[in-house]
Every structure is written in structure tokens, then in C-alpha cells.
Amino acid sequence: MALIVHKYGGTSVGSPERIKNVAKRVAKARAEGHDIVVVVSAMSGETNRLVALAHEMQEHPDPRELDVVLSTGEQVTIGLLAMALKDICVDAKSYTGWQVALKTDTSHTKARIESIDDEKMRADLAEGKVVIVAGFQGISSEGDISTLGRGGSDTSAVALAAALKADECQIYTDVDGVYTTDPRVVPEARRMDTVTFEEMIELASLGSKVLQIRSVEFAGKYKVRLRVLSSLQDGGNGTLITFEEDDNMERAAVTGIAFDKNQARINVRGVPDKPGVAYQILGAVADANIEVDMIIQNVGSEGTTDFSFTVPRGEYKQTIEILTKLQDSIGAAAIDGDDTVCKVSAVGLGMRSHVGVAAKIFRTLAEEGINIQMISTSEIKVSVLIDEKYMELATRVLHKAFDLG
Ligand code: ASP
Numbered sequence: 591m592a593l594i595v596h597k598y599g600g601t602s603v604g605s606p607e608r609i610k611n612v613a614k615r616v617a618k619a620r621a622e623g624h625d626i627v628v629v630v631s632a633m634s635g636e637t638n639r640l641v642a643l644a645h646e647m648q649e650h651p652d653p654r655e656l657d658v659v660l661s662t663g664e665q666v667t668i669g670l671l672a673m674a675l676k677d678i679c680v681d682a683k684s685y686t687g688w689q690v691a692l693k694t695d696t697s698h699t700k701a702r703i704e705s706i707d708d709e710k711m712r713a714d715l716a717e718g719k720v721v722i723v724a725g726f727q728g729i730s731s732e733g734d735i736s737t738l739g740r741g742g743s744d745t746s747a748v749a750l751a752a753a754l755k756a757d758e759c760q761i762y763t764d765v766d767g768v769y770t771t772d773p774r775v776v777p778e779a780r781r782m783d784t785v786t787f788e789e790m791i792e793l794a795s796l797g798s799k800v801l802q803i804r805s806v807e808f809a810g811k812y813k814v815r816l817r818v819l820s821s822l823q824d825g826g827n828g829t830l831i832t833f834e835e836d837d838n839m840e841r842a843a844v845t846g847i848a849f850d851k852n853q854a855r856i857n858v859r860g861v862p863d864k865p866g867v868a869y870q871i872l873g874a875v876a877d878a879n880i881e882v883d884m885i886i887q888n889v890g891s892e893g894t895t896d897f898s899f900t901v902p903r904g905e906y907k908q909t910i911e912i913l914t915k916l917q918d919s920i921g922a923a924a925i926d927g928d929d930t931v932c933k934v935s936a937v938g939l940g941m942r943s944h945v946g947v948a949a950k951i952f953r954t955l956a957e958e959g960i961n962i963q964m965i966s967t968s969e970i971k972v973s974v975l976i977d978e979k980y981m982e983l984a985t986r987v988l989h990k991a992f993d994l995g
């Protein structure tokens with residue numbers, strides 16, 4: 591008998607029928623003798639609806655109040671799932687984040703988990719109950735409802751699994767595992783039986799939507815055994831996220847291709863080529879809490895240089911505004927940019943031991959006439975920024991070039 595945490599995302603609980611299916615799946619695992627804790631998201635579309643409602647009240651909704659509103663989506667699904675289980679004679683009990691208590695810091699809408707009290711859950715499990723916990727939410731150190739950032743139910747599930755020292759955390763979603771790339775773009779994409787944490791973190795941060803990145807980091811830190819499975823079909827082992835040290839497989843140079851349209855490029859042209867300029871530009875952007883990703887600064891000529899970087903597309907306008915205000919003090923000749931770009935990345939632990947991966951990527955893209963605007967690399971990934979109209983083509987040809995099909 592094992593203790594297993596199941597997590598079901600919005601699509602998996604998107605209708606009364608689907609909630610009943612989840613109940614059946616949970617009942618089956620319970621009947622096999624396992625202790626089950628279930629974490630659920632809001633019904634699909636619900637969190638977006640709540641965000642939109644909040645924006646009708648206030649242009650920039652008050653973060654504390656926004657969390658009060660956003661957390662309601664999950665409260666509905668935990669109650670409904672408990673009812674669905676009781677209806678098929680499985681004893682179950684639902685908890686909101688604060689009831690558990692899942693304690694967080696006070697950064698509303700992107701709170702970080704600080705501790706989890708497992709006492710109530712353990713008592714219920716000992717009585718044979720299925721415990722259902724609302725994902726995505728907690729209670730702040732000031733006693734207010736907090737949420738963990740979009741997609742945060744994955745992190746709730748992994749954190750609960752860590753706190754309960756669960757044998758496995760199973761993330762049930764609308765795909766049956768982690769693929770070499772998005773199968774909607776490349777039909778030949780292949781499900782991976784295993785992928786390492788390091789690769790999964792890169793894939794998650796580079797645009798793969800399968801798992802929220804913080805949940806993967808959390809699982810890596812607390813050594814939670816994490817598996818991605820389909821909630822819509824039966825059978826299959828999904829994809830197990832492995833620890834590199836437990837995995838002595840010979841690795842291919844590249845194991846997955848990720849892409850991300852949530853990108854915009856900013857160019858600050860003709861700035862003085864002297865110490866402090868990068869700080870002046872990026873410091874102002876960081877002060878506005880805007881995340882900067884790729885950065886390049888050209889070699890200066892005649893005392894000036896061009897500086898470019900990328901930000902999330904939704905923050906493109908704001909970034910341009912901030913820098914335009916600073917243009918005179920920075921001494922920039924012009925500020926412009928492009929929000930029709932995307933980032934395509936190749937990821938693989940094997941890159942550490944294979945040479946020529948970057949060159950192969952550049953050759954493959956050149957053969958298709960795709961211009962590379964920016965490049966960034968780490969030990970296990972190579973990313974390129976390109977025109978978004980080539981996103982699917984680039985993904986397809988790279989997937990093929992590295993024999994991932
Ligand atoms: N309901 C939240 C969202 O849509 C959390 C989640 O689904 O993981 O972002």
C-alpha cells in the first residue's frame with residue numbers, strides 16, 4: 591500500500607462528467623489499497639473568467655482581493671469531487687488551502703509555499719478517507735488567502751507530496767506524458783518514458799506547458815517521485831521524471847524541442863559604450879518586476895553600442911514606455927522592438943558530452959532560410975529567437991534533424 595498524490599488539471603475537471611470520471615479513477619486507486627490525496631484545479635476556463643471579472647472592477651486589481659476571487663475556482667471543484675466520490679460510496683473530505691494549512695509568504699498572486707501542516711490529512715487518511723485539497727491556493731503569513739501563480743496547482747500537489755512523503759505524485763493531464771515536442775505541431779513527436787529533472791526544468795521554462803516550472807523545481811529539491819499521465823485515457827505509464835544519478839542511460843544530445851511565443855524583443859540603440867549602461871537599462875526594467883531573458887550587447891563602434899533583450903510579450907509595451915522615459919538619461923539614440931518573435935529551444939543532458947549541437951541547429955535553420963535574431967545557451971540547452979511565423983517550421987525541422995520522431 592502506497593501513499594499517492596493525484597493532481598487533476600482544469601481540463602480533467604472541466605465538466606460534471608469529467609469530475610465523475612476523476613472520481614472513478616480515484617476510487618479505483620483507493621480500491622487497490624492506496625492512500626490517496628487529490629489536488630484539483632478549477633474547471634477549465636474558470637480562472638480566466640475570474641481574472642476577467644476582476645479586471646472589470648479595477649484596471650490593476652488589488653492583489654489581495656484578486657486572490658480572494660481567484661481562489662474560488664478551486665473551492666468549487668474540491669466540493670464537487672467530494673460529492674462525486676461519496677455518490678459512488680467512497681468516503682472523502684475536501685479542504686481549501688487555508689484549512690490544510692498550506693502556509694505561504696505574502697506575495698499575492700505569486701506566493702511561495704513556506705510550510706504545510708499534514709496533521710488533518712494524516713488523520714483522515716488513517717480513517718480511510720480520500721483527502722481532496724484545493725490546488726493553487728494557501729494562506730499567507732498575515733492570514734490572508736493567497737494564490738501560487740497561474741498553473742500553481744501542480745506546485746500544490748508536489749508540495750503536498752513532499753510534506754506527506756508520498757510514494758509518488760501523479761499529475762493527470764490532457765496529454766499522456768511529456769513529449770519530445772508539442773504533438774499538435776509535430777505529429778511524429780514521441781512520448782518519453784522518462785525525462786530527467788534537469789531537462790524537465792528547461793522544457794518547462796522554455797514553453798512546454800505540461801508542468802508548471804516551480805512544481806518541477808520543488809520536486810527536484812525534495813526528491814518527489816513525479817509522473818505525468820493522461821486523465822482522459824486509461825492505462826499507460828505516462829512519463830516519469832527521473833533523477834540523473836538514478837538514470838545511467840546513454841543520453842542523446844537532444845531529447846526535446848520547446849517553443850515559446852510569449853516573447854518580445856527590445857532594442858536600445860546607440861547607447862554610450864561605457865560601464866553602467868546595462869545596469870541603467872536593465873535595472874529600470876527589473877524595478878518594474880519585468881523578467882528579462884535573452885540579452886545581447888554588440889561590440890561598440892565609435893563609442894556607442896546597441897543593446898537588445900527579450901521580455902514576456904505582455905510586458906512589451908510597458909518596457910518600451912519605461913525605457914522611452916529614460917531615453918535621455920541613458921543617452922540612447924532610439925528605442926524600438928518587435929513583439930512578433932518567438933523562442934525555439936533544443937534541450938538535452940547529452941549536450942554536455944556531445945559537441946557541435948549548436949552548429950547543427952544553426953545549419954538546420956539556415957537551410958530553411960530562417961534568420962536567427964538572438965542566441966542563448968546553457969549547459970543543456972540552446973535557444974534561438976526567430977520571427978514567430980517560422981516557429982512551427984523551425985520546431986519541425988529541428989525535431990527531425992535530431993531524430994526525435
Ligand atoms: N486554476 C489555476 C490556473 O488556471 C491553477 C491551475 O490550474 O493550476 O492557473
Ligand code: MG
Nearest residue numbers: 599600631741
Ligand atoms: Mg495546469
